[in-house]
Amino acid sequence: MKINRMKCVAVILLLLYNMISYSQESSIQFRDVNVEIDGSLNEEVWKSIPVHTNFHNLLPTDEGLADNQTEVKIFHNGEYLFVGAIYHDTTSKQQVSSLKRDVSIGISDAFIMVLDTQHQQQNGNLFAVNTYGTQVDALVERNETGYGLNFSWNAVWRTKTTVVGNDKIYEIAIPFKALNFDKEKSTFGVQFYVRDIKNNSWTILTDLSRNYLTFDLRFTKPFRLEKVPETIRSRFAVSPSVTLNYQNVDSDDETTFRPSLDVQYNLSSSLKLDATINPDFSQIDVDQQVTNLSRFSVFFPERRNFFLENADLFANLGTSDVNPFYSRKIGAENEIQFGLKLSGNVAQKTRIGVLNVQTNKNENINAQNYSVVVGEQQLTKQLTATAFMINRQETEGFSFIDDYNRVAGANLNFKSGNNKWIGLANAAMSFNPGSSGKNKFLNLGVDYNDRGLQGGFSVKKVEENYITDVGFTPRLFTYDAVNDVVVREGYYQTSSYLQYTKFYDSSRKLNSIRYLNYTNNTYFDVDGSVNQMSHFLNSAVFFKDLSAVYYVLNYDEIDLKYGFDVLGNGNALSTGNYNNWNLKVGYNSANNQQLRYRVNIQKGRFYEGEKIAGGIYVNYQLLPFANLELSHDVNSIDLYELGKETFHLSRFTGQIFFNNRLNWTTYVQYNNQRNNFNVNSRLQWEYKPLSYVYLVVTDNFDKNFNRTNWGVAFKMNYRFDF
Numbered sequence: 070m071k072i073n074r075m076k077c078v079a080v081i082l083l084l085l086y087n088m089i090s091y092s093q094e095s096s097i098q099f100r101d102v103n104v105e106i107d108g109s110l111n112e113e114v115w116k117s118i119p120v121h122t123n124f125h126n127l128l129p130t131d132e133g134l135a136d137n138q139t140e141v142k143i144f145h146n147g148e149y150l151f152v153g154a155i156y157h158d159t160t161s162k163q164q165v166s167s168l169k170r171d172v173s174i175g176i177s178d179a180f181i182m183v184l185d186t187q188h189q190q191q192n193g194n195l196f197a198v199n200t201y202g203t204q205v206d207a208l209v210e211r212n213e214t215g216y217g218l219n220f221s222w223n224a225v226w227r228t229k230t231t232v233v234g235n236d237k238i239y240e241i242a243i244p245f246k247a248l249n250f251d252k253e254k255s256t257f258g259v260q261f262y263v264r265d266i267k268n269n270s271w272t273i274l275t276d277l278s279r280n281y282l283t284f285d286l287r288f289t290k291p292f293r294l295e296k297v298p299e300t301i302r303s304r305f306a307v308s309p310s311v312t313l314n315y316q317n318v319d320s321d322d323e324t325t326f327r328p329s330l331d332v333q334y335n336l337s338s339s340l341k342l343d344a345t346i347n348p349d350f351s352q353i354d355v356d357q358q359v360t361n362l363s364r365f366s367v368f369f370p371e372r373r374n375f376f377l378e379n380a381d382l383f384a385n386l387g388t389s390d391v392n393p394f395y396s397r398k399i400g401a402e403n404e405i406q407f408g409l410k411l412s413g414n415v416a417q418k419t420r421i422g423v424l425n426v427q428t429n430k431n432e433n434i435n436a437q438n439y440s441v442v443v444g445e446q447q448l449t450k451q452l453t454a455t456a457f458m459i460n461r462q463e464t465e466g467f468s469f470i471d472d473y474n475r476v477a478g479a480n481l482n483f484k485s486g487n488n489k490w491i492g493l494a495n496a497a498m499s500f501n502p503g504s505s506g507k508n509k510f511l512n513l514g515v516d517y518n519d520r521g522l523q524g525g526f527s528v529k530k531v532e533e534n535y536i537t538d539v540g541f542t543p544r545l546f547t548y549d550a551v552n553d554v555v556v557r558e559g560y561y562q563t564s565s566y567l568q569y570t571k572f573y574d575s576s577r578k579l580n581s582i583r584y585l586n587y588t589n590n591t592y593f594d595v596d597g598s599v600n601q602m603s604h605f606l607n608s609a610v611f612f613k614d615l616s617a618v619y620y621v622l623n624y625d626e627i628d629l630k631y632g633f634d635v636l637g638n639g640n641a642l643s644t645g646n647y648n649n650w651n652l653k654v655g656y657n658s659a660n661n662q663q664l665r666y667r668v669n670i671q672k673g674r675f676y677e678g679e680k681i682a683g684g685i686y687v688n689y690q691l692l693p694f695a696n697l698e699l700s701h702d703v704n705s706i707d708l709y710e711l712g713k714e715t716f717h718l719s720r721f722t723g724q725i726f727f728n729n730r731l732n733w734t735t736y737v738q739y740n741n742q743r744n745n746f747n748v749n750s751r752l753q754w755e756y757k758p759l760s761y762v763y764l765v766v767t768d769n770f771d772k773n774f775n776r777t778n779w780g781v782a783f784k785m786n787y788r789f790d791f
Contacts, residue, residue, distance in 0.1 A: 097257065098144045099296040108231035108240045110142075110153045118142050124263065127271040129615055130574045131279040131520075135272035139180075139263050145245070147298045152241040154180045156263050161235050163200040164266050164661070167696055168726035169734070170755065171220045174205045176266055176660050180239040183209060183284050185258030186250040187339070187414060189447055190286040190484065192381045193258070194248065198228045200237050201693055203729050209284050210381035211482070213388055213493055214516045214525065216285055219380055221372040225758040225790070245298050246790075249379070249413055251339045252297050258289030269615050269661045278520040279572070287488045298338065306333040308759070310786030312349040318778040331375065331786075339414035345375045346407045349784065358740045358747075360704055360718045362675075364633055365543035371396045379412035382422035382443045386457050386478065387495055387540070388512055391531055393476040394459050395541035399439050403431045418447035427464070435472075436464045439539055455480040461538045474538040475500040478510070491516045493527075499536050507559060508534040514564075524567040533559035533595070544592070550641040551632030560600065561593040580611040583619075602626045614659035621653040623673070635676070637742065640711040647676045655684075663690050678708035698722040716742045730755040739772075746770040759788045 096119070104112045121141040126133055141154045165177040174181060177199040185193040193209040195218060204226070208219040224247035231238045250257070262273040262283050277288050308331040315324045329349050334342040361367050368389070371380065376396040386393050399405065408426040415421055422443035430436040443457045456479045463472040478497025483490070495512040514527030531545055536557075547556045566588040573579040586607040592600045602625070609619035626648055632641035655669030664687070671682035684702040691697070698721065705715045721737040735750040751765040761784070768779040 095291060096293045096295060097150070097259075099147065100144050101146055103146060103149075104151060104240075104242075106227045106229045106240050106242050108229035108238050110155070110238060110240060114144065115142055115153055118144050121261065121274060124261075124272040124274055125276045127262070127273045127277055127279055127283065129269060129580050129613060130572070131277065132574050135270070137265065137268075137270075137272065139261070139272065141261050141274070143259075143292070145294070145298075147296065148245060150243045150245065150248075152182060152239075152243070154239040154241075154261070154263075156180065156237040156239075156265070158235045158237055158265065160267065161232055162267060163232065163237070165199045165201050165203065165692055166266075166690060167724060168201055168203050168693055168729050169724060169732045169753075170203060170729075171205050171207070171223070172203075173220070174199060174264060176665075177203075177264065178237065178266055179205075179264045180237075181262050181264065181283070182241070183258075183260040183286070183289060184243075184248065185209075185286045185289050186248045187417075188254065188256045188258045188289075188291065189418065190258070190289075191420070191445070191447070191453065192249075192379070193284075193286050193289075194222075194224075195284055196226065196241065196243060198230060198239055198241065200230050200232065201729065202228055202230045204228055208377065208380060209286060210384065211286075212381075212385055213514070214491060215518075216282060218284065219370070219377060221370075221374065222377045222380070223374065223759055225788070227758075245338065246304075246335060249339050249341070250297070251414055251417055252299055252337075254417055255294045255297050257292045257294055258286060259292045260284070260289045266661045269659065280518055280520050280523065280570075281488075287484065304335045305789070305791035307331070307789045307791065308786050310349065310784060312782060312784040314349075314780065314782045316778065316780040333378070336411075337413075340411070341378055341413050343375060343378055343410040343412070344408065345405070348373075348375060348405050348408070357720065358718060358738050358743065358745075360702060360716050360740070360742055362635060362704065362706075362716075364547060366541075368395075368541060368543075369397060375408055375410070378410065379420070379422055382412055382420060382445060383424060383441055386443070386455070386459075386480065387497065387510065388493075388514075388527075388529065390544060391510055391512070391529060391540075391542050393457070393478065393497055393499075393510075393537045393540040393542075394441060395539060398539045398541075399426050400428060403428045403434050403437070405429075406436075420445040435470075438462050438464045438469070451484050451486060453482045455482070459537070459539055471502060473500075473502065474536055476537050476540065489517055489519050491518070495529075497535070499534065501534070501536050504534050504536070506534065507532040508536075510535045521570050521572065522568070524565075526565045527563070529562045529564075531559055531562070533557055535559070547631055549631035550634035556631060559595050561595070561597075563589075563591045563593075565589050576613070578613060580613050580615060582611070583607070583609040598628070599626070600628050600630070612659075614661070616659040617657045619655055619657075621651075621655075623649070623651045623653075625649040629676075633676075636706065636708065636712050636714040638712045638714065640708075642676050642708070642711065648674065649676060650674050651680065651682075653682075664688070665690075675706055676708065677711065678706060678713075680707075681705045692726075694726055696722075696724045696726075716740075718742070741772040744772045746772065746774060757788065761786055 098118055100114050102114050124135045124139045126135050139156045143152050174197040179197050179199040181197040183195050195207040197205040206224050208222040210217050227242040229240050275288050275290055310329050312327045327349050329347045332344045383394050406427045406429050411423040424441040426439045428437045440460045445455045447453045459476040461474045463470040476499045481494040483492035492515045497510040499508045509532050512529040516525035549556055569585045570581050570583045572581045588605040590603045594600050604624040606622040609617050611617045629644050634641040651673030653671040657667045658665050667686040669684050673680050682704045686700040689697045700720050702718045707713045719739040723735045725733045731754045733752050738747045748768040754762045763784040765782045769777050
């Protein structure tokens with residue numbers, strides 16, 4: 070009897086201990102102390118706060134606890150959020166891919182943290198640092214089927230990394246002024262994970278299946294924040310800059326001097342006001358060129374800082390291929406004069422976004438004003454509603470001219486309680502002078518995601534007068550190469566996909582086999598006839614080192630209604646029905662080697678002729694000093710009597726790292742489809758956090774290597790925090 074009582078007491082004590090431990094592990098304690106960010110974790114405060122450990126495997130297997138464990142400690146002092154992490158490695162060796170800020174952390178030894186400061190699974194922030202101290206920060210944004218990352222967002226935060234024996238130590242300080250939090254809400258969603266590129270592993274704090282993204286906000290762990298900061302000590306961030314730009318176009322010289330100003334004001338801890346005056350975006354990296362063999366435009370992401378704060382509010386108002394707001398349209402053809410943006414949370418479950426941008430007049434386009442108003446309300450834990458209004462209107466001085474385009478709409482986003490289902494519903498209308506009716510966009514989609522099995526289905530309707538001057542709706546417009554006109558036609562679309570993967574955790578050679586990956590997109594004309602049916606079929610074998618061999622089969626049934634000059638030689642394909650197919654076979658090497666490569670070969674039928682294609686990508690890392698990448702894609706198309714053309718797309722990227730703050734990057738791109746050979750070389754020095762000096766040299770030639778234009782730009786900015 071006494072023994073049983075002792076057992077009961079022991080069980081109760083153990084339960085109490087676990088409850089206390091769990092409570093400790095789920096809090097971010099307040100300590101009125103400051104620490105030196107030196108990568109040592111030797112201050113007394115680090116010894117007195119709970120340890121978060123027992124990291125789980127995610128890749129190459131998601132079974133069990135990680136062999137190499139990580140210990141994380143976290144606290145705050147009202148001004149900074151401090152994080153200390155120790156990764157218990159089995160070797161002192163370090164491997165990173167880059168010393169340049171915001172280069173993807175996926176092929177480096179690194180520690181990563183995700184913060185959902187509103188704990189609403191809508192948007193968040195990612196902070197990462199590799200073992201050489203290189204910082205990566207990004208926005209976690211909700212999209213159609215889950216979440217994505219925008220690495221163009223930046224914040225000022227401090228890090229220091231050290232190696233002691235085999236242990237990799239990371240020390241981080243993130244200012245609360247960089248975070249969008251609510252002083253009335255004391256819970257953050259937090260995720261920690263570690264990338265060890267040497268053994269190609271990912272380990273993570275929460276037990277997560279590998280079919281989910283590491284930054285999926287639905288799987289963050291709730292952490293209770295003790296003594297939530299009442300105010301933010303620094304409210305202003307002001308960044309003046311000057312740009313000196315020399316351009317030589319067709320032997321005509323032009324030198325310009327352009328001052329600009331960017332300001333961010335924290336109205337509250339969760340609501341920010343951004344302003345820009347006379348902005349210059351010469352520091353933005355060049356877009357990676359593509360070979361476009363389709364009839365429609367290609368999407369390029371937004372990278373300009375002004376548009377990035379709370380960017381998910383504005384960027385997810387439709388679907389990826391029917392989006393009413395595409396910020397890259399603003400300032401694409403005429404310069405931005407000024408911009409204002411108010412964005413963030415006005416209540417615990419309510420976010421707003423208000424944007425207004427004015428552009429200048431140029432020789433071809435009158436001055437334009439762009440405005441967007443977005444409201445997002447979390448109705449329940451699973452359901453979020455969004456409403457928006459977008460306006461593009463011509464201006465003359467301070468007056469608005471009756472030349473406008475307006476789009477209004479509403480969205481519903483659904484996330485199931487078991488995190489396996491995501492639903493999206495969209496409804497929108499556009500308004501333009503002189504047009505009425507046939508101006509709607511409707512979409513309904515659902516996606517399922519479980520370990521090994523994913524699928525989804527959607528149906529959308531795009532009417533011919535759903536005009537979005539500031540949007541991205543490429544399928545709505547078709548260029549008729551015979552009559553040299555652009556035709557606007559509405560359409561219906563159904564999309565479905567199914568993917569099945571089996572994992573071989575006990576195999577010595579295989580990691581997984583993707584047995585089935587099938588996608589179908591079918592487009593209907595407004596009369597119900599099929600305009601195009603596209604099939605995508607893929608399978609792949611992934612080995613233990615995550616190298617892979619795969620095939621892709623594409624089959625398209627196309628009712629070509631308008632002439633299509635795919636070769637760009639003036640000989641357009643005639644209208645009619647075509648059956649295109651393309652078989653691609655490729656191999657991707659393991660990505661944790663000093664030399665990485667990917668190769669593929671393709672062959673197929675292309676309209677009236679045939680296509681043979683191939684590609685190669687090689688990356689050689691001379692780290693921590695340099696990183697060299699070379700890729701080449703070739704598409705040889707023979708349309709018989711219409712002509713034959715071989716499109717080459719080559720890209721070389723050379724990065725030299727002097728240290729974490731100073732690097733020299735050179736891009737060389739050759740694209741004979743666009744008749745362009747481009748060299749862009751930039752020296753970038755971050756002499757103070759988020760204060761930069763850029764020296765950029767750009768040279769452009771045609772495909773016969775005759776110079777068309779060249780230029781030199783010098784830009785310097787300085788960030789003041791008040």
